Amino acid sequence: MKSHPISTSLGIFPKSWSEDKAGRIPGNIPIWVGILSELTEFGIFFAAYFIAKFYYPEIFAQGPQSLNTALGVINTIVLLSSSYFMAKAMSHIRLDNRKKCERYLWLAVSCGALYLLVKTWEFHWNSLQGYSTSTNEFFTVYYYMTFNHFLHVGWASCAILWVIFRLRKGAYSSEENSGLEALAVYWHMIDLMWILIFPLLYVLR
Numbered sequence: 475m476k477s478h479p480i481s482t483s484l485g486i487f488p489k490s491w492s493e494d495k496a497g498r499i500p501g502n503i504p505i506w507v508g509i510l511s512e513l514t515e516f517g518i519f520f521a522a523y524f525i526a527k528f529y530y531p532e533i534f535a536q537g538p539q540s541l542n543t544a545l546g547v548i549n550t551i552v553l554l555s556s557s558y559f560m561a562k563a564m565s566h567i568r569l570d571n572r573k574k575c576e577r578y579l580w581l582a583v584s585c586g587a588l589y590l591l592v593k594t595w596e597f598h599w600n601s602l603q604g605y606s607t608s609t610n611e612f613f614t615v616y617y618y619m620t621f622n623h624f625l626h627v628g629w630a631s632c633a634i635l636w637v638i639f640r641l642r643k644g645a646y647s648s649e650e651n652s653g654l655e656a657l658a659v660y661w662h663m664i665d666l667m668w669i670l671i672f673p674l675l676y677v678l679r
Contacts, residue, residue, distance in 0.1 A: 505656035509663050512626070516667050519619045523674055530611045535679045537612030540605060545596045546676040549589050550668065553627075556585030557665045560658045570648040572641060579638050582661070586631035593624050616675055623671060626664050633657055 527534040563578035600606075600613075607617045637657050640646065646654050 505659055509660060513663070515622070516670075519615075519622065520670070520674070523615050523619065526611045526615050533610050533612050537610070537616065538676050538679060540603070540613075541616070541676055542596055542599055543676050545592055545599070546672055549592050549596075550672050552585050552589045552592065553665045553668050556582045556589070557662055559585065560661050564651070564655060564658050567641075567646050567651045567654055568648050572646070575646075575654075576638055576641055579634055579641070583631050583634040583638070586627055586634065589627050590624065590631070593620070593627075597621075619671055619675065623664070623667055626667070630657070630661055630664055633660070 559578045559582040563575045563582065566572075566575040566578065605613050607614050634657065637646075637654055640653065
């Protein structure tokens with residue numbers, strides 16, 4: 475079975491071509507291959523956004539006014555908090571404090587779950603207002619971009635649960651924590667994408 479670079483880096487599959495150490499760069503080679511490929515994917519979405527905005531300026535000026543900005547703000551705060559919790563988890567594993575590391579990982583995955591719940595409610599709220607992918611060009615871009623990000627948060631939240639399981643099995647310590655570090659890097663990438671998505675869809679007119 476072919477392994478996903480991110481799965482390999484988290485220890486879900488055996489490390490066949492990843493390095494044991496990534497020098498001074500956090501994480502390892504597989505996680506950066508995965509991140510760069512997904513940044514390319516998001517880059518295509520951003521390019522589509524600006525192209526569509528150029529051809530349909532009035533629709534994209536009105537689009538953000540149709541969204542529930544409060545829910546977008548809540549999710550921004552939730553994801554920023556999750557990044558803080560993930561950073562704290564990393565700092566504690568480097569001190570060999572597995573108990574506090576696990577506590578912050580649970581807080582991070584709770585934020586991920588809360589994000590998914592809020593975003594699901596937002597999709598439902600949009601549906602009640604009559605908005606869908608076929609409403610206009612703005613909502614086509616909105617749904618493709620946000621649903622793609624939704625899937626990434628879901629996958630990464632499951633990865634946190636896997637890392638917690640491995641942490642309890644003693645897989646991570648102050649000496650060996652590359653899998654946890656890889657997850658942290660990936661999680662921060664997801665948060666960064668939302669920080670770019672939020673102003674484009676909810677703020678810019």
